[in-house]
Amino acid sequence: MPSLNLDPAGLPILAGLWHLDGATARHDAVAWGYAKGATQRGVELHQLTEVTGVDIEAGRVTGVQTNRGKVSCGCVVQAVSGLSAEVSRMAGFQLPIVAYPLQAMVTQPVKPFLDPHVSSSALHCYVHQTSRGEIVIGGGSDPYPLYGTRSTLELKEGLIASAVEMFPFMSEMRLMRQWAGITDMTSDYSPIMGLSPVENYYLDAGWGTWGFKATPICGVTMAEVVASGGKVPDLIAPFSLDRFDAFRQVNEMGATAASH
Amino acid sequence: MKILTCPLNGPRNIAEFTYGGQVKPMPNPTEATDQEWAHYVFYGDNHIGVVREWWMHTPSSYWFIVERHNQTDEVMRTYDPAELFDPGASPATEPVEADS
Structure with missing residues (x-):
């Protein structure tokens, strides 16, 4: 490794881990790539549109209020990263999430x-x-x-x-x-995916500092939840919101590794 | 440098302090259901606005209360926990609700 100090802060480097398949990606390019692909397939993206309220009737979500009007819906996927706890409040429930920069x-x-x-x-x-x-x-x-x-x-x-x-x-x-x-941190450093206390309101939250890497599989899996009308695939079952009520936190080894 | 005023030690660099979480009423551990206890452990308001929090001045291990706006980071007030808790009470006592 050229230029690397082998004795940083008096903590000499004795060994290193080399991730052969590790890589970096330009995140803004990836985000725009997804936006482009989604809109080509008929998805509408509304920029500068702030969610101001969630309409719930008899335990089911029927619409989302925004600063540009109401959007009626058959279901909602809440995937808002840092503001997860604020938006879930609008839907009437708390999340075990704390926001950190x-x-x-x-x-x-x-x-x-x-x-x-x-x-x-x-x-x-x-x-x-x-x-x-x-x-x-x-x-x-x-x-x-x-x-x-x-x-x-x-x-x-x-x-x-x-x-x-x-x-x-x-x-x-x-x-x-x-x-x-703003990152939304859970106490077990793992995401919350799947069902919520509102029947047709699905969650993809609590990704903390590492959501980017999981975005592709996360999108596909949440799409399965929507398409099946709320059937949670086995892949994300351990990440359910109710795991906290049962003290069934995810034992995520990566959470001990501090930085990325 | 951000300065936080410790009720015991006066204005100090924020690097001398440790954040200790939101102040919330603790259910009685011998009577609470598992679900009530889980809610106490894992859930909090996390709502934008003025929050009441535990902080510690790390070198002196002194815990105190901070009222802080969690979006502007402005500190409204810092004070000794005796204002909220009766020092002679059992740990299960709920904090006295001040003007909130």
Whole structure:
């Protein structure tokens, strides 16, 4: 690994894990690819349309109120990431989810030097270089819940200190951009998928910091739930909302690995 | 740097503090059903607005209450838990509802 400090923060690297089939994808390109494919198949996407209420009659959802009018429906799939708990409130039930910001940042672009994505579980920091030459720096969620998406100086200081430990030459670089997103965290770091207390209102929530990677199978499986009128496939049965009532949390090994 | 005012130690860097979760009434552990206990453990409001939370000043292990807006991150008030809980009461006592 060129340029990597083998003794970062006094924690010498004794061994590493090399994920042969690991890869990174341009998330915005993937999202637009899905949007394009869906609209070509007849799906309508309404941007800048905020859900303001959910109409429930006799335990069933009949429509969704928005700032641009009402949409009647046969069923609803709630897949709203960071605002899951707020939207479920409109449908009349709570979710065992807490919202935390997840922050990341990129440097100015430099010539290609780093091909793999490098992650230190000891420093809770990951670094990779994009096809445009920028270096992406990220790590764990914020230390306390917040619905704000403003970047903080505290997290930048901490993350950059770790990134510079890993790649010391980066102390000469300048940050170009920073951002934060809201993640909906469950206590077992696993998603909530399937049925809800409202009969025809289905959930895809609680993906925390790692929903992107599961999006394809998640979409197909939730489509099965809708098409079958609420029959939950075995694949996602362990992720039901009622697992918390039964203390049947998912033992997710990845949850111990801190950063991605 | 964000500053949080500890009722015991005064204004300190927020890095000195540990978040401890929402303040919520604890059901009596000997009488609550499993489902009531699960609800207490796993569920919270998580609603945008002013929230009442447990925080600890880590170096002094002192726990106190923070009222904070969970979207703007503005801290309204910090105070000793004695304002909410009777120090002589058993752990199952519910907090005194202040003006909420």
